[in-house]
Amino acid sequence: xxxxxxxxxxxxxxxxxxxxxxxxxxxxxxxxxxxxxxxxxxxxxxxxxxxxxxxxxxxxxxxxxxxxxxxxxxxxxxxxxxxxxxxxxxxxxxxxxxxxxxxxxxxxxxxxxxxxxxxxxxxxxxxxxxxxxxxxxxxxxxxxxxxxxxxxxxxxxxxxxxxxxxxxxxxxxxxxxxxxxxxxxxxxxxxxxxxxxxxxxxxxxxxxxxxxxxxxxxxxxxxxxxxxxxxxxxxxxxxxxxxxxxxxxxxxxxxxxxxxx
Amino acid sequence: xxxxxxxxxxxxxxxxxxxxxxxxxxxxxxxxxxxxxxxxxxxxxxxxxxxxxxxxxxxxxxxxxxxxxxxxxxxxxxxxxxxxxxxxxxxxxxxxxxxxxxxxxxxxxxxxxxxxxxxxxxxxxxxxxxxxxxx
Numbered sequence: 001x002x003x004x005x006x007x008x009x010x011x012x013x014x015x016x017x018x019x020x021x022x023x024x025x026x027x028x029x030x031x032x033x034x035x036x037x038x039x040x041x042x043x044x045x046x047x048x049x050x051x052x053x054x055x056x057x058x059x060x061x062x063x064x065x066x067x068x069x070x071x072x073x074x075x076x077x078x079x080x081x082x083x084x085x086x087x088x089x090x091x092x093x094x095x096x097x098x099x100x101x102x103x104x105x106x107x108x109x110x111x112x113x114x115x116x117x118x119x120x121x122x123x124x125x126x127x128x129x130x131x132x133x134x135x136x137x138x139x140x141x142x143x144x145x146x147x148x149x150x151x152x153x154x155x156x157x158x159x160x161x162x163x164x165x166x167x168x169x170x171x172x173x174x175x176x177x178x179x180x181x182x183x184x185x186x187x188x189x190x191x192x193x194x195x196x197x198x199x200x201x202x203x204x205x206x207x208x209x210x211x212x213x214x215x216x217x218x219x220x221x222x223x224x225x226x227x228x229x230x231x232x233x234x235x236x237x238x239x240x241x242x243x244x245x246x247x248x249x250x251x252x253x254x255x256x257x258x259x260x261x
Numbered sequence: 262x263x264x265x266x267x268x269x270x271x272x273x274x275x276x277x278x279x280x281x282x283x284x285x286x287x288x289x290x291x292x293x294x295x296x297x298x299x300x301x302x303x304x305x306x307x308x309x310x311x312x313x314x315x316x317x318x319x320x321x322x323x324x325x326x327x328x329x330x331x332x333x334x335x336x337x338x339x340x341x342x343x344x345x346x347x348x349x350x351x352x353x354x355x356x357x358x359x360x361x362x363x364x365x366x367x368x369x370x371x372x373x374x375x376x377x378x379x380x381x382x383x384x385x386x387x388x389x390x391x392x393x394x395x396x
Binding site: 031032033034059061062063064065066067068069070096097098099100101102105107108110123124139140141237244245248249250251252253255256 | 293294295296297299301302304315316317318341342343347364365366368369370375376377378379387390392394395396
């Protein structure tokens, strides 16, 4: 093989590589794996599981209606590591929740959960994708975030105007969508009711781990609130067409606000 | 005519009681799970007075005999219609007059309300509070 042929082969190889890096299509409706923990519709929630249907017995009486989420059992090592100032905030909020108050619960006020908490997507997620933009929609509180893929960067105007979902820009690295989110309000939570500062930024690497299984590796950085960056991984299963679950339902949260008066 | 003080106090007391009942956070408010003892479950049985298929929570108003000759209307709060629909519920799955058993977590404020763990209809049909887990 002479040098011309080698170069020609390299060019062809390069074209082949380019063809392989056509971005994957994430579009679809997804549900997170086990969004409600061990209580999700399974035996503890009263629904017969496969093993129960095999044993024919009535499903056992549930022992809980939802996972405990008031902080009364403290924090676990896999949760974000908070600085003393923000740990004190967390403890203060925990006390209000243990007392039964919704004061610090944004979603109870029909507000968006905000990034990155919204990526829990407990009630389902719809991904809408085009060449220049990918949009993530959360059934919970009809929350939305847009990720711009056209190369734009957040302007100073954007940075001066923080929002719940923040401002997200992304690019493809092979089959992985790499997203950075800035301009986030400081009254939302990282997850649960873990507080953060106005300096929080979120980095994500999103890919189809296997057909129909979307993975989002989320890294949260906040020099004021966190002693170190915090990483979490979310996995979402794509709903099959015709399964009856491949359409999300309108949430219209404000419908219930009247009930609260 | 001057209202006797004792009656006035009673009226004010009743008004305050009524007001407090109307403002009970556990009663039909939209709130987080923190309003309930989610890891406790009690069981009530009664007659469906009203089924509200509304966001962000559905409500079952259940008339329960308290065993002392009194009828008490319990307010059982469920997850949103979207998620319950995926668990097999429909907007008309419960009708006024239906006799049902509800397992629910009681409210922290001691009001006659709770967070639904499951509903069991008279024919034994179980309505779970979430769809089966995604795997």
